[in-house]
Amino acid sequence: xxxxxxxxxxxxxxxxxxxxxxxxxxxxxxxxxxxxxxxxxxxxxxxxxxxxxxxxxxxxxxxxxxxxxxxxxxxxxxxxxxxxxxxxxxxxxxxxxxxxxxxxxxxxxxxxxxxxxxxxxxxxxxxxxxxxxxxxxxxxxxxxxxxxxxxxxxxxxxxxxxxxxxxxxxxxxxxxxxxxxxxxxxxxxxxxxxxxxxxxxxxxxxxxxxxxxxxxxxxxxxxxxxxxxxxxxxxxxxxxxxxxxxxxxxxxxxxxxxxxxxxxxxxxxxxxxxxxxxxxxxxxxxxxxxxxxxxxxxxxxxxxx
Amino acid sequence: xxxxxxxxxxxxxxxxxxxxxxxxxxxxxxxxxxxxxxxxxxxxxxxxxxxxxxxxxxxxxxxxxxxxxxxxxxxxxxxxxxxxxxxxxxxxxxxxxxxxxxxxxxxxxxxxxxxxxxxxxxxxxxxxxxxxxxxxxxxxxxxxxxxxxxxxxxxxxxxxxxxxxxxxxxxxxxxxxxxxx
Numbered sequence: 001x002x003x004x005x006x007x008x009x010x011x012x013x014x015x016x017x018x019x020x021x022x023x024x025x026x027x028x029x030x031x032x033x034x035x036x037x038x039x040x041x042x043x044x045x046x047x048x049x050x051x052x053x054x055x056x057x058x059x060x061x062x063x064x065x066x067x068x069x070x071x072x073x074x075x076x077x078x079x080x081x082x083x084x085x086x087x088x089x090x091x092x093x094x095x096x097x098x099x100x101x102x103x104x105x106x107x108x109x110x111x112x113x114x115x116x117x118x119x120x121x122x123x124x125x126x127x128x129x130x131x132x133x134x135x136x137x138x139x140x141x142x143x144x145x146x147x148x149x150x151x152x153x154x155x156x157x158x159x160x161x162x163x164x165x166x167x168x169x170x171x172x173x174x175x176x177x178x179x180x181x182x183x184x185x186x187x188x189x190x191x192x193x194x195x196x197x198x199x200x201x202x203x204x205x206x207x208x209x210x211x212x213x214x215x216x217x218x219x220x221x222x223x224x225x226x227x228x229x230x231x232x233x234x235x236x237x238x239x240x241x242x243x244x245x246x247x248x249x250x251x252x253x254x255x256x257x258x259x260x261x262x263x264x265x266x267x268x269x270x271x272x273x274x275x276x277x278x279x280x281x282x283x284x285x286x287x288x289x290x291x292x293x294x295x296x297x298x299x300x301x302x303x304x305x
Numbered sequence: 306x307x308x309x310x311x312x313x314x315x316x317x318x319x320x321x322x323x324x325x326x327x328x329x330x331x332x333x334x335x336x337x338x339x340x341x342x343x344x345x346x347x348x349x350x351x352x353x354x355x356x357x358x359x360x361x362x363x364x365x366x367x368x369x370x371x372x373x374x375x376x377x378x379x380x381x382x383x384x385x386x387x388x389x390x391x392x393x394x395x396x397x398x399x400x401x402x403x404x405x406x407x408x409x410x411x412x413x414x415x416x417x418x419x420x421x422x423x424x425x426x427x428x429x430x431x432x433x434x435x436x437x438x439x440x441x442x443x444x445x446x447x448x449x450x451x452x453x454x455x456x457x458x459x460x461x462x463x464x465x466x467x468x469x470x471x472x473x474x475x476x477x478x479x480x481x482x483x484x485x486x
Contacts, residue, residue, distance in 0.1 A: 024423075024479060024482055024483065025479075026475045026479060028423070029423070029427060029475055029478050029479060029482070030447070030475065031420065032420045032421075032423035032424050032427060033424060033427045033431075033443070033447040033448075033478075034424075034447050034448070034450070035420040035421050035423075035424040036342065036421075036424040036425070036427070036428055036447075036448060037421065037424070038338060038341060038342070038448060039341065039347055041333065041334040041337035041338060041341075042333075042337065042351050044329070044330045044333050044334060045330070047329075047333060047351075047354075047355065048326060048329055048330060048333075050355065051329065051355055051358055051359065052322075054355065054359060055359060055362055106307070106308055108331070109307065109327065109330060109331060110330050111326070111327070111330070112326075278334075279334065279338070279449065279450060280450045281450040297450070297452070299452065299454070300452045300454055300455070
């Protein structure tokens with residue numbers, strides 16, 4: 001017999017079948033098809049930045065489009081229009097009423113926002129950011145619900161992230177803020193950050209994190225154990241002694257999927273470690289491997305059993 | 306698909322980069338998995354996905370918001386895959402990382418090995434023998450892990466059509482894998 005890979009499934013052959021036909025069933029094909037070695041997709045935000053650069057290059061190389069040429073038949077008209085546009089933008093910039101901006105992401109969505117001071121905020125899935133109407137005038141204040149990574153440009157005005165639990169104050173640095181129910185987590189990638197809650201303040205330096213729970217004061221800073229910090233920007237989930245329910249909520253938020261536990265006793269499981277977060281399947285596979293359980297996909301839900 | 310896809314597409318038609326970014330961040334991983342499953346080369350898949358979105362931006366005025374955006378970008382990327390196959394300019398720059406699929410199978414390392422080899426065979430049959438619509442739905446289901454309902458939403462078709470196409474895919478796969486012996 002010729003050496004085909006599926007000679008390994010000899011047990012699936014029927015010795016009496018005509019033409020030595022392989023009795024491979026739909027279920028085996030269905031299961032095996034999901035085991036294709038698929039690498040994680042390239043980082044979406046990084047790719048988006050590359051795409052923007054490429055688009056800008058294309059547009060510069062192409063020159064004005066046909067529609068633009070039709071709009072500006074004469075260079076003088078184009079100049080007048082540009083001046084009017086710049087004046088309008090300047091007016092909008094001066095009048096504070098136009099400053100208040102809201103940004104939000106739904107489940108399975110990320111968004112990078114450039115603030116007027118050139119600070120950059122990347123919102124994780126299911127998060128909201130409100131930029132103060134007078135941002136960049138007296139203070140640089142934003143209000144966050146959910147999770148975001150901040151890359152704050154150095155400036156004379158303090159940059160403040162307000163949350164329902166506590167505030168984070170910096171001058172120029174990069175850090176991650178995460179709010180879940182009554183818990184606030186802050187970790188610093190570079191620079192110095194002050195975290196305040198209940199009239200108490202702690203100072204965080206690079207590589208340190210703190211947590212405020214149940215409206216208590218910020219905890220004593222600890223070193224960030226996860227080398228891939230912040231986890232969500234590296235397509236990973238990092239958990240430290242986290243309940244399976246909370247883990248499932250994070251995966252649901254990330255991929256806009258629904259996860260159910262087949263048995264209430266499973267909710268007593270707590271896990272620590274890194275999980276793959278390239279796609280829903282890789283997350284479910286690595287979670288189930290970690291807790292030594294299985295999952296099945298039924299209707300619109302992943303069921304862990 | 307994003308909740309407000311039609312609104313996003315309407316804004317994209319008016320050159321709104323934020324809407325384009327939202328669509329890109331949502332569909333880039335899904336499209337990448339489809340293209341990678343087709344070309345099995347990381348760098349090529351990455352290039353094709355980027356080129357697809359460049360064309361979307363360049364041809365944004367011709368987008369029809371009421372139609373499936375995923376079907377639209379899939380058509381562009383399939384054309385690029387065909388062009389690439391013609392010219393054979395595939396680069397072998399990057400080695401891909403294999404996900405720890407084996408872990409989920411615990412005590413059955415042989416089963417893992419068999420499954421992965423069968424998955425490779427299935428990949429060849431899918432690329433060679435499945436009709437385009439059938440292939441798209443199969444990849445969305447088995448590689449992207451989407452449910453019937455989600456696939457129906459993404460492609461603007463009925464769940465029944467998705468189920469029929471998956472049944473058809475399995476029938477073709479079963480027949481082709483068997484007859485290749």
